Amino acid sequence: MPYITIEGGALTREQKSELIRKVTEVASEVMQIPMEFFLCTVKELPDENIGIGGRTIDLIK
Numbered sequence: 655m656p657y658i659t660i661e662g663g664a665l666t667r668e669q670k671s672e673l674i675r676k677v678t679e680v681a682s683e684v685m686q687i688p689m690e691f692f693l694c695t696v697k698e699l700p701d702e703n704i705g706i707g708g709r710t711i712d713l714i715k
Contacts, residue, residue, distance in 0.1 A: 656687060658694040663701055663711065670696050 658677055665673070674694045682689040701712035 656681060656685065656692050658692060659697060660695070661697045661699060663704065664698050665696065 658681060660673060660677065674696065678689050678692045678694050681687075681692060701715065702710050704711045706714065
């Protein structure tokens with residue numbers, strides 16, 4: 655069973671649903687495995703827990 659984990663900032667319920675659906679569709683197509691066999695999770699991280707270039711996302715925003 656393929657397992658897909660997506661980590662990033664906060665998303666709406668609709669965004670998470672679309673992201674899971676589209677990522678699973680592409681992975682299923684590329685790997686030639688039915689979508690029903692994929693497990694996909696979304697891990698939301700607060701902006702202060704993500705850094706780019708030495709600064710946290712909340713400071714960049």
